[in-house]
Amino acid sequence: MPINRQIKEKEVQLIGAQGEKLGVLDIEKALELAEEQNLDLVLVAPNSKPVVCKLMNYGKYKFEQAKKEKESRKNQKAVELKEIRVTPNIGEHDFLFKSKNARAFLESGNKVKFTVRFRGRELNNVKAGEQVLNKFIESLSDISVVEKKPFLEGKNMFIILSKKI
Numbered sequence: 001m002p003i004n005r006q007i008k009e010k011e012v013q014l015i016g017a018q019g020e021k022l023g024v025l026d027i028e029k030a031l032e033l034a035e036e037q038n039l040d041l042v043l044v045a046p047n048s049k050p051v052v053c054k055l056m057n058y059g060k061y062k063f064e065q066a067k068k069e070k071e072s073r074k075n076q077k078a079v080e081l082k083e084i085r086v087t088p089n090i091g092e093h094d095f096l097f098k099s100k101n102a103r104a105f106l107e108s109g110n111k112v113k114f115t116v117r118f119r120g121r122e123l124n125n126v127k128a129g130e131q132v133l134n135k136f137i138e139s140l141s142d143i144s145v146v147e148k149k150p151f152l153e154g155k156n157m158f159i160i161l162s163k164k165i
Contacts, residue, residue, distance in 0.1 A: 002043045003058050004031065012053040015044070024050055081160070083113045088128040095132075099139050106144050106163045115158040129157045137161070 002008075007027060014022040014030050017039060025033075034041040034055050042061075045052035082105040084098050102112045114136050116129035133150045140161060148160040 002046075003040050004034065007041065007043050007051070007053065009051045011050045012041075012043075013048070013050050015052065015054040017055045077109065080110045081113055082110050083115060085115045085117055086132060088116055088118060088122050088125065088132055090132055095135065099136060102136070102140060102161070103143065106140065106161065109163060111147065111160055111162045112144070113158055113160050115156050118155045118157070123155060126152060126157065133157065133159050 010027055011024055012027055012030050014025050014033070016022050017037065022033075030041055030053060037055060039055045040058035041053050042056055042058055043051060044054050082102075084102055086094070086098060090098075102114070105112050114133055116132055118126070118129060122128075130150050137144075137146055137159065143164055144161040145164050146159060147162045148158070150157055150159050
């Protein structure tokens with residue numbers, strides 16, 4: 001945003017510090033007004049004819065903008081992707097344990113990626129891995145939705161679950 005002497009136009013539409021319109025003025029007259037009031041002349045609409053400038057304390061304005069941006073970043077929560085790895089021949093107790101962990105991750109607002117890793121000849125029986133993933137989908141269906149269906153990529157098959165809204 002150009003300020004004060006950086007503005008190269010000859011005439012400007014001037015807006016006062018409280019938002020009142022001061023009319024179309026010569027750039028030198030506008031700069032004089034800004035200096036008298038100890039404010040900056042800031043170009044706010046460069047595409048209009050004549051360009052629109054406002055009298056304001058530019059340093060204070062930048063500080064307020066930075067403060068607002070910092071506040072908005074603080075209120076955002078980054079969603080993490082938690083991964084749970086299993087094998088196609090997972091035991092019942094292991095399944096319940098992993099399912100309980102996944103439920104905790106989902107309730108805390110994270111996404112969960114279930115990965116079935118196939119080793120050796122297990123790759124010949126991909127259906128078993130898909131059944132395990134479908135069992136996880138079914139057991140967590142009350143609090144989650146499937147974001148990505150079972151998908152085989154190399155020796156891994158995975159799904160992604162996210163919390164129901």
